[in-house]
Amino acid sequence: MKILAAGGAGYIGSRLVPVLIDMGYEVDVIDNLWFGNHLPKEVRVIQKDLFNLNKEDLNGYDQVIFLAGLSNDPMAEFSPKLNFMYNVALPAYLAFQSKGAGVKRFIYASSCSIYGYTLDRLYTEEDPTSCNYPYGVSKLQGEVVCTQLRDEDFSVIVLRQGTVSGYSPRMRLDLIVNTMFKTSVSEGRIIVNNPSIWRPILDIRDAINAYIKAIQANQSISGVFNIASENYSVGQVAEVVKVEVEKRIKKEIKGDTRNVQDFRNYKVSIEKARTILGFKPQHRIQDIIDDLFTNQEKFLDFENKSYYNIKIFQELEKEINITDFSAPKKENNDLREEIIIRGADNFNDKRGSISNYYLNEPVNWIGLITTERVKENGDTIRGNHYHPEQEQRVLVISGSYISLYKDLSSPNSSVKHNLVRAGDLVITPPNMAHAQIFLEDTISLNLVTGERKQENYGKHTIPYELIKPSEIGSYKEYYNRACYVGPQLNCRACNSTKLKKVISFGKSPLANNLLDEKDINGGEELYPLEVMYCEDCHLCQLSYIVPPKKMFGHYLFVTSTTETNRRHFEEMAKEIMIQYGLQKNSLVVDIGSNDGTLLKYFREGGMKVMGVEPASNIAEIARNEGIETLNVFWDKESAEKILRINGKADVITATNVFAHVSDIHGFAENVKKLLKDDGIFVIEAQYLLDTLKGVTFDNIYHEHVSYYSILALENFFKKEDLEIFKVERFDVHGGSIRVFIQKSGGKQKRDTSVDTFLDNEKIFGLDKFSTYEQFAQNILNVKEKIREVIINLKGTGNKIVGYGAPAKATTALNFYQIDNRYLDYIVEDNPLKRGKIVPGIKIPIKGKDFLEIDPPDYIYVLAWNYTEEILKNNESQRNKGVKFIIPYPELKII
Numbered sequence: 001m002k003i004l005a006a007g008g009a010g011y012i013g014s015r016l017v018p019v020l021i022d023m024g025y026e027v028d029v030i031d032n033l034w035f036g037n038h039l040p041k042e043v044r045v046i047q048k049d050l051f052n053l054n055k056e057d058l059n060g061y062d063q064v065i066f067l068a069g070l071s072n073d074p075m076a077e078f079s080p081k082l083n084f085m086y087n088v089a090l091p092a093y094l095a096f097q098s099k100g101a102g103v104k105r106f107i108y109a110s111s112c113s114i115y116g117y118t119l120d121r122l123y124t125e126e127d128p129t130s131c132n133y134p135y136g137v138s139k140l141q142g143e144v145v146c147t148q149l150r151d152e153d154f155s156v157i158v159l160r161q162g163t164v165s166g167y168s169p170r171m172r173l174d175l176i177v178n179t180m181f182k183t184s185v186s187e188g189r190i191i192v193n194n195p196s197i198w199r200p201i202l203d204i205r206d207a208i209n210a211y212i213k214a215i216q217a218n219q220s221i222s223g224v225f226n227i228a229s230e231n232y233s234v235g236q237v238a239e240v241v242k243v244e245v246e247k248r249i250k251k252e253i254k255g256d257t258r259n260v261q262d263f264r265n266y267k268v269s270i271e272k273a274r275t276i277l278g279f280k281p282q283h284r285i286q287d288i289i290d291d292l293f294t295n296q297e298k299f300l301d302f303e304n305k306s307y308y309n310i311k312i313f314q315e316l317e318k319e320i321n322i323t324d325f326s327a328p329k330k331e332n333n334d335l336r337e338e339i340i341i342r343g344a345d346n347f348n349d350k351r352g353s354i355s356n357y358y359l360n361e362p363v364n365w366i367g368l369i370t371t372e373r374v375k376e377n378g379d380t381i382r383g384n385h386y387h388p389e390q391e392q393r394v395l396v397i398s399g400s401y402i403s404l405y406k407d408l409s410s411p412n413s414s415v416k417h418n419l420v421r422a423g424d425l426v427i428t429p430p431n432m433a434h435a436q437i438f439l440e441d442t443i444s445l446n447l448v449t450g451e452r453k454q455e456n457y458g459k460h461t462i463p464y465e466l467i468k469p470s471e472i473g474s475y476k477e478y479y480n481r482a483c484y485v486g487p488q489l490n491c492r493a494c495n496s497t498k499l500k501k502v503i504s505f506g507k508s509p510l511a512n513n514l515l516d517e518k519d520i521n522g523g524e525e526l527y528p529l530e531v532m533y534c535e536d537c538h539l540c541q542l543s544y545i546v547p548p549k550k551m552f553g554h555y556l557f558v559t560s561t562t563e564t565n566r567r568h569f570e571e572m573a574k575e576i577m578i579q580y581g582l583q584k585n586s587l588v589v590d591i592g593s594n595d596g597t598l599l600k601y602f603r604e605g606g607m608k609v610m611g612v613e614p615a616s617n618i619a620e621i622a623r624n625e626g627i628e629t630l631n632v633f634w635d636k637e638s639a640e641k642i643l644r645i646n647g648k649a650d651v652i653t654a655t656n657v658f659a660h661v662s663d664i665h666g667f668a669e670n671v672k673k674l675l676k677d678d679g680i681f682v683i684e685a686q687y688l689l690d691t692l693k694g695v696t697f698d699n700i701y702h703e704h705v706s707y708y709s710i711l712a713l714e715n716f717f718k719k720e721d722l723e724i725f726k727v728e729r730f731d732v733h734g735g736s737i738r739v740f741i742q743k744s745g746g747k748q749k750r751d752t753s754v755d756t757f758l759d760n761e762k763i764f765g766l767d768k769f770s771t772y773e774q775f776a777q778n779i780l781n782v783k784e785k786i787r788e789v790i791i792n793l794k795g796t797g798n799k800i801v802g803y804g805a806p807a808k809a810t811t812a813l814n815f816y817q818i819d820n821r822y823l824d825y826i827v828e829d830n831p832l833k834r835g836k837i838v839p840g841i842k843i844p845i846k847g848k849d850f851l852e853i854d855p856p857d858y859i860y861v862l863a864w865n866y867t868e869e870i871l872k873n874n875e876s877q878r879n880k881g882v883k884f885i886i887p888y889p890e891l892k893i894i
Helices: 013-022 073-078 080-100 134-147 176-187 204-216 234-249 271-277 285-294 309-319 469-480 548-552 563-579 597-604 616-624 636-646 664-674 688-694 710-719 752-764 769-795 807-816 864-873 875-879
Strands: 002-006 026-031 044-047 063-066 105-111 117-123 155-161 163-165 189-193 198-203 223-227 230-233 254-258 265-268 339-342 344-349 352-356 365-371 381-386 392-398 400-407 416-421 424-428 432-438 442-448 499-509 526-534 540-542 587-591 608-612 649-655 675-686 722-730 736-743 800-803 843-846 858-861 883-886
Touching: 002 013, 013 026, 013 204, 063 080, 063 204, 073 080, 073 134, 073 309, 080 105, 080 134, 105 134, 105 204, 134 155, 134 223, 134 769, 155 204, 163 176, 163 204, 176 189, 176 198, 176 234, 176 285, 189 234, 198 204, 198 234, 198 285, 204 223, 204 271, 204 285, 223 271, 230 234, 234 285, 392 416, 400 469, 416 424, 432 469, 499 769, 499 807, 563 597, 563 649, 563 675, 563 864, 587 597, 597 608, 597 649, 608 636, 636 664, 649 664, 664 675, 664 710, 664 722, 675 688, 688 752, 688 769, 710 722, 710 736, 710 752, 722 752, 769 800, 769 807, 858 864, 864 875, 864 883
Parallel strands: 002 026, 002 063, 026 044, 063 105, 105 155, 117 265, 155 223, 163 198, 189 254, 198 265, 587 608, 587 649, 649 675, 800 858, 858 883
Antiparallel strands: 198 230, 339 424, 344 352, 365 442, 381 432, 392 424, 392 442, 400 416, 400 432, 499 526, 526 540, 675 736, 722 736
């Protein structure tokens, strides 16, 4: 077998390559040799930038091992651009070229750093990652781009390595065990940063064994594997090193404990590697120390800069022109943050609850702080100082305040702020100025490591005027302002502060605000798209509300575009008229009536109808069809206007509208005002249970501010003196519910369907946050599969177009990062959307005739809720051999 070790002259390669050669493998090394060549002379080493390799250079190799990335956080922070190039772009390029050259396996050296800050358990390869450091993020991105290329002929194995330590001919002393060994031997001390945080430690010999197992694995094996010798806390590592070194040098080693901001804390399970690859670690930290002592004569000069990656890299900046890639020096970066943590592992019973907070260092001083008479005293602040060496941790027992902070280690950093409430643990690192503006009386605990006596103020704590009295008002106004646009700090249904993040899609364009040709090169408005779950009432909702006029003032969705919609609303109107005994001239009001499609069928049954539609262009369409329509948003004034003109309503409907409303209390109050005492209120909304089951996350966009279950709706309507008496489910939009509501004590009997829905939701776990965590992971898995299909098809020269430009397409394509490089255009049946451009990913929208002008090989059905209709209407394309990519209910190509 012939193997190419890319970057094989480095720390791992210089020990791995000789072992492979001894085993009989033919191994070549290509390396730019920035860190020197430490391999035996008989090894064929080519000094070359790997970006200059092509398929011809890779012909004849059976496997490629990628060891060429930049390793460790200091390197990544020194040059984020180079970090991206060598940890993401380079492996993507090399894997692509390897596959094209017929290489059978690509092995990518990744890192357990991708896990970030985890809970206190062993993390598997299927668990979510949470790293916010450039190095860990780049390694995860590298994994994604490589694994997308795998198929039955091209295996990709990713080895997520723990922190490697031990002797290598290309020695490094910037690794945790190696560093502790160096300082204990040369200085008689061990510096212990954050002793309670965890790291998986990997003996370099176990790392070599993992690569051998990957090389020898069956061709059918691909995937990601955690690789570690054993999990240790940093304090445990230090203790073992101390004991082992003291035994050998017969001197006492002192410990120097320091607590610095470090939100990397993870331990991993290697069961998958053990089961599938047969990886069995053989070494412990004691063995690493023994290995270092055995080879100590080979690296006696502990200050040799070649043992420290960052020192070499800093020299390289002067010698090889990489200045263009370097980020501003750290003192100009705004990298550090104040962190807010809420309790974990909650336990609740009739007595109350227990929440746990895990600290990364011991506490020897607790200050009880009360801030009183805030309303009487006006603007009350604390802080306006910083701690040169100590981390500040404040656990808020009751009350709330605005926390301001500024990183003093970065001269150009900005002043940032957070809202802090009861139950929050606020962690502020050293050398970060901070102040608190109190919004109400507050009690908190200051959890201190070290000393904070008031008489020593000026030593442990240094005054710093972060905020002046004249500036307080602007911050308080920001957090006390109206609450139906912008950041949402409380649950819109029950006002709870117990909101937990389900998933964030980052900043995203408005889904239905398609661009004109003239706007294609202009800036777009992007807004946070993030789903939160309320622990108290179980409502899922967006964390940020865009002003409604931006989304609904001019609208491009027209209800009557599809036969599916027309048939659905005709059946709905007939059901309501028959089951609830509507008479001629009964008044039906439709909120968010669009082009009047639903009201048209009520009118044909002899009903009086009135639409309420905020989009002027759509309201005009309805009026032209003879549907009386108010061109306004639903509010107190519009309800009262209808009441004056037509009296109270027998039926009020809101189909796919209630999920758009941020002020649902006001919405319900106005419905009650207009509805007869024996009238019915009917809403339709996409069903949260179906969204979770089907992973139809592309229904999440800024218009949909709430994602409803019957559990959440039941809780909400009870508070509004309304009651649900019947629920139906339909397949439209991937699964929707029709909910029938009346005033409390109304004449309709409660149907068994209500309790059936509630029972099913509880069985599925809609009242447990763990269910939503799994949903978030499923979304990431779907993203990987879709991208793999699209990128592979495009990479083999196929033309791909989309079909349908609904709002869900904007969410999905922007999240997948599938832009106009992958989809040439999108076909749309709605004439209002033709000639427009999908925001963010800038894909043009064409008419169906364009399929003949510029024919595709594949059509990606973006409006998957109309798949059956799209396939039926495009049978001619299928007869020509065009294949259709169907993403839901399961990804398939037909």
